[in-house]
Amino acid sequence: MxxxxxxxxxxxxxxxxxxxxxxxxxxxxxxxxxxxxxxxxxxxxxxxxxxxxxxxxxxxxxxxxxxxxxxxxxxxxxxxxxxxxxxxxxxxxxxxIGDRMLLTLVVAFASTIFTYVVAFPIGIYSAVKQYSVGDYIVSVVGFIGLATPNFMLALILLYSANVWFGTSIGGLMDPQYVGEPWSWSKVGSVLEHLWIPVVVIGTSGTAGMIRRLRANLLDELSKQYVVTARAKGLSPIRILIKYPLRLAINPFIADLGSILPSLFSGAVLVSFVMGLETNGPMLVKALQSQDMFLAGSFLMFEAGLVVLGVFLSDLMLAAVDPRIRLGGGASK
Incomplete structure (x- = not known):
C-alpha cells in the first residue's frame, strides 16, 4: 500500500x-x-x-x-x-483570488455535504422500498430535479428568500460587507445567503445520485449472496450495510475526481445568475481578457483537484471494496 x-x-x-x-x-x-x-x-x-x-x-x-x-x-x-x-x-x-478562493471552498464543501446527506438516505430508502408510494414520490421529485435548469431554480429561490426572509438578492453576503474585514456579523451574513447556492448547486447532483444509488443498490439486492445472507437469518439492516451498500457506492467514490473541480468552479452559470463571488465568473472574465496569470492559476488549481480527486478515490475504493487490489496483480 x-x-x-x-x-x-x-x-x-x-x-x-x-x-x-x-x-x-x-x-x-x-x-x-x-x-x-x-x-x-x-x-x-x-x-x-x-x-x-x-x-x-x-x-x-x-x-x-x-x-x-x-x-x-x-x-x-x-x-x-x-x-x-x-x-x-x-x-x-x-x-x-484570496476571498474568492475561501468563499468557493465554503460553497463547494457545503454543497458536497448537502448532496451526500440528502442523496444517500433517500436513495437507500427508494431501493429498499421499491415500488412503494414513497419510492414513486422520490422518483418524481428526482426527475423534476434533473429536468429543472439550475439558473431557473436559482431565480425562484432568490425571490422566495427575499420575500419570506428579507435576504438581499444576489451575492454571498449583504452589500455592506463586501470588501470589509471578516467579522462575526459578516460570517452570519454569509451563512444567511449560503443555503441558496448550496441548494441550487447540489440539487442536480443530488437527484442524479439518488437515481444511480437506487439502480446500483437494486442490482446488488437481487444477487445470490444477499439471498444466502437472508437465509442464514441475518437482520436486513446488517445485510444492507455490510454487503450491498458497500458495493453500490463504488461509482460515487470513483466520481470524486470529477466532483471536486466542478464544485470548486462554483457552477459558473449559477454563479453569474446569482452574482456569487466565486472562482467561476472570474475565470471566465480572465479568459476573455487574456489575463494569463489569473486564468492559468485557476485552471491549474482545478487540474490539481482532478488529479488529487482521482488519487483519493482510488484509495477509498481500495478501502471500501476488498475486491480491488492496488498492486496490479493477485498474490498467490
Missing part, C-alpha cells in the same frame, strides 16, 4: 507538468496578450496610453520573451507560491 501511494504521488508530478504545458499553450493561442488588447481599447476610445508603463510590465513579467521562457518563468513562480500578476485587477494573483 505504501509503495502504491509513493508511486502514485510520483506519477502525479509529471501529469501536472504535462497539464500545465497544455494550459499555457491554450492560453497563448489567441493572438496578442492582455497589454496589447488594452492598448487597442484605450486608443479606440481616444485615451492616452502610458507606453512606458506597458513596456515595464511587459519586461517585468517576461511577455517580451519567447513562449518557452515565459512558461518556465510562470511554472517556476507557481511552484514557489508566486502566481504572477493580474493585469486586469492590477494586483498580484494571490491577492485577487
Amino acid at each position: 505504501l509503495n502504491y501511494i509513493i508511486n502514485r504521488i510520483l506519477t502525479m508530478i509529471p501529469t501536472l507538468l504535462a497539464i500545465s504545458i497544455i494550459i499555457f499553450t491554450i492560453i497563448q493561442l489567441p493572438p496578442g496578450d492582455f497589454l496589447e488588447t488594452q492598448i487597442a481599447e484605450m486608443q479606440a476610445q481616444g485615451e492616452n496610453v502610458d507606453l512606458e508603463k506597458i513596456e515595464y510590465l511587459r519586461k517585468e513579467y517576461g511577455l517580451d520573451q519567447p513562449p518557452y521562457l515565459q512558461y518556465l518563468g510562470w511554472i517556476a513562480g507557481f511552484v514557489q507560491g508566486d502566481l504572477g500578476y493580474s493585469f486586469e485587477h492590477e494586483l498580484p494573483v494571490t491577492e485577487v
